[in-house]
Amino acid sequence: MALSSPGRIAQTSAQRTAVMAGLKGRNDVAGTLFKALLLLAIILTFGILVVLGVQVIGDGSSVLTTRLGDFLSAGLGSTPEVSGIAQGLRGTFYLTLITAVVAFPLGIASAVYLEEYAPRSRMTAFINLNIRNLAGVPSVVYGILGLTIFVNGWGIRTLTGGRTPIAAGLTLAALVLPIVIITSAEALRGVPGSLKEAGYGVGATKSEVIKDHVLPYAAPGILTGTLLSIARAAGEAAPLILIGATTGFLSDIPGWADVTQARDSFTAMPIIIATWARQPQEGFKVDNAAAAIVVLVVFVLLVNAAAIVMRNRFERKRAGL
Amino acid sequence: MPSQKHGPYGPDADTPIPWHNDAALMSSVDVSDLRGSPARHRTEARVALALRLAAFVSIAISALIVYSLMVEALSFMLDVDWSRVWGDKAIGWFPRRNVFGIVTLISATLIVTTIAMAVALPLGTAAAIYLSEYASPRVRAFLKPALEVLAGVPSVVLGFFALRFIAPQIVGRLFVDAAPANLAAAGIGVGILTIPLVASISEDGLAAVPRSLREASAGLGARKMTTTTRIVIPAALSGLVAAFIVAVSRAIGETMVVFIAGGAADSALQNFNPIEPGLTMTAAMASVASGTDNVAGEGPTFQSLFFVGLLLFVITLLLNLVANRIVIRFRQEY
Numbered sequence A: 001m002a003l004s005s006p007g008r009i010a011q012t013s014a015q016r017t018a019v020m021a022g023l024k025g026r027n028d029v030a031g032t033l034f035k036a037l038l039l040l041a042i043i044l045t046f047g048i049l050v051v052l053g054v055q056v057i058g059d060g061s062s063v064l065t066t067r068l069g070d071f072l073s074a075g076l077g078s079t080p081e082v083s084g085i086a087q088g089l090r091g092t093f094y095l096t097l098i099t100a101v102v103a104f105p106l107g108i109a110s111a112v113y114l115e116e117y118a119p120r121s122r123m124t125a126f127i128n129l130n131i132r133n134l135a136g137v138p139s140v141v142y143g144i145l146g147l148t149i150f151v152n153g154w155g156i157r158t159l160t161g162g163r164t165p166i167a168a169g170l171t172l173a174a175l176v177l178p179i180v181i182i183t184s185a186e187a188l189r190g191v192p193g194s195l196k197e198a199g200y201g202v203g204a205t206k207s208e209v210i211k212d213h214v215l216p217y218a219a220p221g222i223l224t225g226t227l228l229s230i231a232r233a234a235g236e237a238a239p240l241i242l243i244g245a246t247t248g249f250l251s252d253i254p255g256w257a258d259v260t261q262a263r264d265s266f267t268a269m270p271i272i273i274a275t276w277a278r279q280p281q282e283g284f285k286v287d288n289a290a291a292a293i294v295v296l297v298v299f300v301l302l303v304n305a306a307a308i309v310m311r312n313r314f315e316r317k318r319a320g321l
Numbered sequence B: 001m002p003s004q005k006h007g008p009y010g011p012d013a014d015t016p017i018p019w020h021n022d023a024a025l026m027s028s029v030d031v032s033d034l035r036g037s038p039a040r041h042r043t044e045a046r047v048a049l050a051l052r053l054a055a056f057v058s059i060a061i062s063a064l065i066v067y068s069l070m071v072e073a074l075s076f077m078l079d080v081d082w083s084r085v086w087g088d089k090a091i092g093w094f095p096r097r098n099v100f101g102i103v104t105l106i107s108a109t110l111i112v113t114t115i116a117m118a119v120a121l122p123l124g125t126a127a128a129i130y131l132s133e134y135a136s137p138r139v140r141a142f143l144k145p146a147l148e149v150l151a152g153v154p155s156v157v158l159g160f161f162a163l164r165f166i167a168p169q170i171v172g173r174l175f176v177d178a179a180p181a182n183l184a185a186a187g188i189g190v191g192i193l194t195i196p197l198v199a200s201i202s203e204d205g206l207a208a209v210p211r212s213l214r215e216a217s218a219g220l221g222a223r224k225m226t227t228t229t230r231i232v233i234p235a236a237l238s239g240l241v242a243a244f245i246v247a248v249s250r251a252i253g254e255t256m257v258v259f260i261a262g263g264a265a266d267s268a269l270q271n272f273n274p275i276e277p278g279l280t281m282t283a284a285m286a287s288v289a290s291g292t293d294n295v296a297g298e299g300p301t302f303q304s305l306f307f308v309g310l311l312l313f314v315i316t317l318l319l320n321l322v323a324n325r326i327v328i329r330f331r332q333e334y
Helices: A013-024 A029-066 A068-073 A086-117 A122-135 A139-151 A156-160 A165-189 A193-201 A206-235 A238-243 A259-263 A269-277 A282-320 B023-028 B038-079 B102-134 B137-151 B155-174 B183-207 B211-219 B224-235 B237-253 B256-261 B281-290 B299-333
Strands: none
Touching (some): A029 A068, A029 A282, A029 B155, A029 B224, A068 A086, A068 A282, A086 A165, A086 A206, A086 A259, A086 A269, A086 A282, A122 B038, A139 A156, A139 A238, A139 B299, A156 A165, A165 A238, A165 A259, A165 B038, A193 A206, A206 A269, A206 A282, A206 B038, A206 B155, A238 A269, A238 B281, A269 A282, A269 B155, A282 B137, A282 B155, B038 B299, B102 B137, B102 B183, B102 B224, B137 B183, B155 B183, B155 B256, B183 B256, B211 B224, B224 B237, B237 B281, B237 B299, B256 B281, B281 B299
16 A cells, blocks of 8 residues: 555554554454464363363272271272272382482482583493483383393392382382483583682582582482482382282281381382272272372372472572572 | 781792792792692592493493393294284284284384374474463463473373273263273373473473574564464474474383273284274283283293383384484574
8 A cells, every 4th residue: 555655654544553453463363363272272281180180089089088097007908998008108108219319329420420520522422312312211111121130130139139119119210310310410500610610719629519519509400300200200100010019919018117128029009009990890990099099199299399399499599690 | 926027928028939038948849739639639539430430320221221121032032933923823912822913012002102192292282382482471480380290190190090081081972882991092191191291392492493583573574373383383393393203202102001091901902993902012011011920031921021122112212312313403403
């Protein structure tokens, strides 16, 4: 349309309205539709989460409200009404403890090496690639590793005692190690170089700078990785099936502090859930399974939430410096 | 209190280098005094070595995985009657009867993965685009952690949900003659599990596109949708492709959802029908391991576990390597 002078965008009020509407994004049917579709995807995703939560809580409510105490203290039984998750709680506790104790130092040490000491060589690149690949290996394959090396391995069998929480803990430590390394390395990368240089400047050695300055600074980020890996280890079932966590009955319910159970047959929360979900009786596959899921998910969610809070604290600290 | 008669450099303060007059001192200072205590050096060397060994543990783990798979898988491959694995006589997966029709497992895996991707890719990518391009910082600060919470849900929970809700209410309503537990329900469950992964990697890819591209597009008068679809998404394409490949790899490796909701116990007929029960590679491994004949090294029935495991490992490794290459390439472009 012809304008009275060059540079004039809108002349008549009709033109002005059209231009302003264009600027404000009105009359953009396709654009609004597009945005609505995207929003729909988000709503659908979280809607699924909500439906899942409602289903699980609804199914588990009968057990959780009427016999919570029994459920938490009883062992595996032949009928749903007498079965509980006590042994699963202990098994999961011990194996995640061992996982954390093994994976945490190894992972941080590896990350420190990769970020602070490793030269830019092909070997370092290979180590990095290897860790990224390990992060993508399916959990069943780690179960095979655990079965072959930690359960049946010549010599190692005497340490772990066969199909035990120790073997499971070592296997899951191998599984979560890449996660710990990757998140710790990221946390270490965020440490400002000026901090390290100040340390060297006053005469500290490399290990002293790392011990006294780098690690404390990166601690929240490193803790994030550890918490995430604990939550992951607590929820994994496939490796435990391969290692031979008991799905039937276990003889007794040891006390919490009884460490000999770390070298005994065991079961774990995800295994109990998977076993119950596949039983024919409604009491097992609906009521008990859902109640066990609620207990497990509460734990996993709490640990994940703690990890996210930690990570946010680290991000804020990093931005503030 | 030191004497105040002279300054810190002593009575010869006008001498520029105070110790040059002191013959004893001059001859007793040399480089070795600047070297630092040998004890600290030893500590440094030990720490460096220990950290180096820690990093090499990850290589040891890889080697052990390959070893664990190969020993028994090779034994299986050498002993087994291959007509039972591949070919006309190898219909179905019945390890106890020495029928190891690998096509059965592979087809089930493909069905589950395809259905999972049909769920996860649209939802995950759309969520990523919304988060990256349209959401306000406040909404982002709420949605991103919420997605990570979804990522933390254990797979057994999705397996329960698939069996309890998805199979009867979704698959069952759409296909009236569907089996009570089937591959389609498991596939949808795996898809839900994979949405956060797709969203997170896609979002990284979208965030890597420089703002200048978006601003240039807006400066030329393009509306938001045009900028997003014509500029940002093509620029982030390698990131999105990487997300797709990683998601496929994850879906192939997922065990528990199929183990619980796939419908097959420890054997499966060959079928290409999603509304029937089936057994993927991973669920077959879990079945063999939890069966009663799980004594180590006892013949091909148990060793089939390792054979399938090797296959699975190789497939996911190749996918992950390809995805890694793509990620490296797209990081370099900017």
